[in-house]
Structure formats: C-alpha cells, structure tokens
Amino acid sequence: MILPPLHAMPEIPWYLAVCMFLGAALYSSVGHAGASAYIALMALFGVQPAVMRPTALALNILVAGFASLRYWHARLFRWRTVWPFMLGAVPFAFLGGGIQLPGEYYRPLVGVVLLFAGIRFLLLTNLVAGRAPRDPPVWLAVLLGMGIGLLSGLTGTGGGIFLSPLLVMFAWCELRMASGVAAVFILANSIAGLAGNVVVVRALPPELPIYAVAVILGALVGTSIGTKAPPLVIQRALGLVLIIAGLKLIGVY
Numbered sequence: 693m694i695l696p697p698l699h700a701m702p703e704i705p706w707y708l709a710v711c712m713f714l715g716a717a718l719y720s721s722v723g724h725a726g727a728s729a730y731i732a733l734m735a736l737f738g739v740q741p742a743v744m745r746p747t748a749l750a751l752n753i754l755v756a757g758f759a760s761l762r763y764w765h766a767r768l769f770r771w772r773t774v775w776p777f778m779l780g781a782v783p784f785a786f787l788g789g790g791i792q793l794p795g796e797y798y799r800p801l802v803g804v805v806l807l808f809a810g811i812r813f814l815l816l817t818n819l820v821a822g823r824a825p826r827d828p829p830v831w832l833a834v835l836l837g838m839g840i841g842l843l844s845g846l847t848g849t850g851g852g853i854f855l856s857p858l859l860v861m862f863a864w865c866e867l868r869m870a871s872g873v874a875a876v877f878i879l880a881n882s883i884a885g886l887a888g889n890v891v892v893v894r895a896l897p898p899e900l901p902i903y904a905v906a907v908i909l910g911a912l913v914g915t916s917i918g919t920k921a922p923p924l925v926i927q928r929a930l931g932l933v934l935i936i937a938g939l940k941l942i943g944v945y
Contacts, residue, residue: 716910723871745848780837788845789888803941
C-alpha cells in the first residue's frame with residue numbers, strides 16, 4: 693500500500709502514530725498486541741469513541757498475528773493451553789463487538805479495563821514461583837473465555853490483559869510461555885471482535901494505514917526483545933502508563 697505524502701494528509705496525527713509505535717513495541721515484548729494502549733492514546737488525543745474500538749482491533753490483528761509467528765517460532769506457545777479459552781471467547785467477542793455503548797458509559801468502562809491492566813502489570817511478579825505449570829480444566833477455561841471474550845468485544849481489546857494474569861496466577865502457564873499463548877488468543881479474539889464491530893460501524897478511519905505501519909514496526913522491535921529478554925521491567929512501566937490513562941478516562945483528573 694502506497695501512503696500519500698505528509699503534506700497531502702495534514703489531518704493525520706503523526707505524533708499519535710509515533711506513540712502507537714512505542715505502545716506496540718512495549719506490548720508485543722510481553723506477547724500483547726497493544727489495544728488498551730491504542731485506546732488510551734486515542735482517548736487522550738480526542739478520537740471519537742465509535743472509531744476507537746474498530747481501530748484498536750484492526751491494529752491488534754496486525755500486531756498479534758506478527759507476535760504469534762515470532763513466539764511460535766521461538767517455541768513459546770502451547771496449543772492445549774489456549775484452545776479452551778478461544779472456544780469460549782471467540783463467539784462472545786463477536787457478540788460484544790456488535791454492541792455500541794454510549795460514550796458516557798464506554799469511556800469509564802475502558803478506564804476500568806486500563807486500571808485493571810495497569811495493576812496486573814505492576815503486581816504480576818513471582819506469582820508462580822515454586823509451582824509447576826499444569827493444563828487448565830477445559831470446562832473452566834471455556835467459561836472464563838466467554839467472559840473475557842464479551843468484555844474484549846465491548847471494550848475493543850484483544851483480551852490478553854485478562855487472560856495473562858489468569859494463566860500465571862493459577863499456574864496454567866509459565867510467564868514466558870504465557871506471552872505466546874496470549875498472542876494467539878488475542879489474534880483470534882480481535883478478528884472476532886472486529887467482525888462483530890464492522891457489522892455496526894462498517895468503516896475504519898482513513899488514518900489506519902499510517903497507524904498500521906507504526907504498530908508493525910513497533911511489533912518488530914518488541915517481539916525481538918520479548919523472545920530474548922526478561923519482560924518484568926517493561927511490565928511495570930506499562931502498568932504505570934495504563935493506570936494513568938485509566939484514571940484519565942474515568943475522570944479522576
């Protein structure tokens with residue numbers, strides 16, 4: 693795809709694309725696709741709520757697809773762990789993606805999601821020390837996947853911010869392996885959520901190609917780090933960023 697020159701698209705917030713690059717780099721380093729970061733950035737820069745969800749999900753698909761390949765190639769993925777969650781999540785992500793919430797409800801809801809994500813990144817430390825990972829019960833994973841999928845579709849996120857802490861806290865996956873599992877889960881969930889959202893919105897913003905290039909470049913950097921380096925410092929930094937963005941959205945400041 694050939695992008696028009698900068699002077700031909702003065703309305704495109706290039707600074708937002710740069711921020712999305714950084715968000716994709718940070719998130720993909722821990723196996724996530726960055727939807728909650730993209731939503732936070734778009735909210736802070738005044739993007740309309742109706743545009744935020746499909747844009748975040750479209751970018752999620754690109755980053756999660758790339759991250760899935762990188763983590764699978766690094767052997768940081770286990771199909772038995774992820775498929776029960778996907779079985780429950782995908783249809784409910786489609787359902788949630790087709791529900792349009794008014795802005796006064798959507799913004800606080802996303803704010804709570806971002807706060808949850810921020811706390812998760814700050815506190816997810818040594819939660820599985822001394823415990824051997826075991827496969828999640830299929831029935832429980834399907835039920836949890838249903839809830840994650842619905843909330844993911846409603847908020848325009850891929851669900852990784854909810855899945856990863858469950859995997860680690862219940863010792864269903866090692867921390868590094870959880871990154872690969874989350875990437876594949878996010879990919880499937882984001883496709884379903886966007887499909888349900890397109891039924892209602894039927895359009896994506898014209899700035900999407902610019903954002904797409906930014907997040908793919910960010911994912912290239914992030915997955916290179918994530919498959920080799922410990923993600924703990926990045927998780928803590930993301931936690932602080934998401935908490936600040938979540939407080940902004942729910943109107944604390």
